[in-house]
Amino acid sequence: MLALLSVCDAKLWRMPRSKEPFRFEVADRLHSATIHLLRHARQQDVVARQGPARLSALSVLVFGGPMALGQLAAAEQVKAPTMSRIVAGLKRSGLARIETDAKDARRIRVTATAKGERLLQQARVRRIRLVAKTLTNLSPAELEILRRAAELMERAVRQT
Amino acid sequence: MLALLSVCDAKLWRMPRSKEPFRFEVADRLHSATIHLLRHARQQDVVARQGPARLSALSVLVFGGPMALGQLAAAEQVKAPTMSRIVAGLKRSGLARIETDAKDARRIRVTATAKGERLLQQARVRRIRLVAKTLTNLSPAELEILRRAAELMERAVRQT
DNA sequence: TATACTTCGTTAGCAATGCTAAGCAATTAG
């Protein structure tokens, strides 16, 4: 259930030799902290009655729009056969629908249904609410630090 | 592969009514950013040749010391049968060993082996290195923001 | 045009991980 989320947790840990030890220290702490935060947020996901892979794929469909199976697999960093089964599950549950591509008969077009969008938004609300709840005791200045940190993380990852 | 890591990604999303909208905005951004950061870090885990559940359990053993199966299951937020199988796998791979508890014959004592510690540390180094690499272009001031953010996240989650 | 590659998706079969239900053995309560 923890997925890969807790491979490393400890403080007692010697950083590898580096010209920039501070960067490694920050990486270490950030890694650990984000693991703990997300592990906590995940508690809410039981309610959705859908497996993590399906929720995840559904979110890509909802926020990224309809797409072919291969694109979806790439977005989820998963092989095509795996995504094939996930999409089949979403279809069975009425959360996504499949159409054929007019230009290329090999492709399929996967789209989130209204029901799928609704379910995903609800799951999302639950998670965000829980995260917000854990931030309850922080001051505005501390919240500002977190907001800026989020921006920095997004930027850093996107530049990769 | 993404586990629950991408249930929500988008910017276009209306926050629920709240007395503290800023807190929800921060929660949303932080949630998204941490998902992306960890999804990125996870690329390194293929190398370890052990599933995520085993690596995760092993990390608890390495950093938390030997413990009973039930404790380990609780730490990993997993039911006992699941942990039973995970520990069996670790034992098969020579990464953990099982002893009987002298005081209570029902209990078992699971311990990480030297091989297990080595494997975990290597996986850990790979992940941290990758995270550090994505932080390459940040200034010292920006790194400091991330360090403080990590502290805040840890504190917030721990108070739960 | 015909043949051969390539690309896209599916099916089949394996392994890992989650669950509940059921069972066994040891401990604790009454």
Added chain:
DNA sequence: CTAATTGCTTAGCATTGCTAACGAAGTATA
């Protein structure tokens, strides 16, 4: 001493990863 509780395992199911192998459709080339 019996009965309830506790700790772990086994059995059986569903989900989600993978590779291998296939068929169908598009593309390139002789």
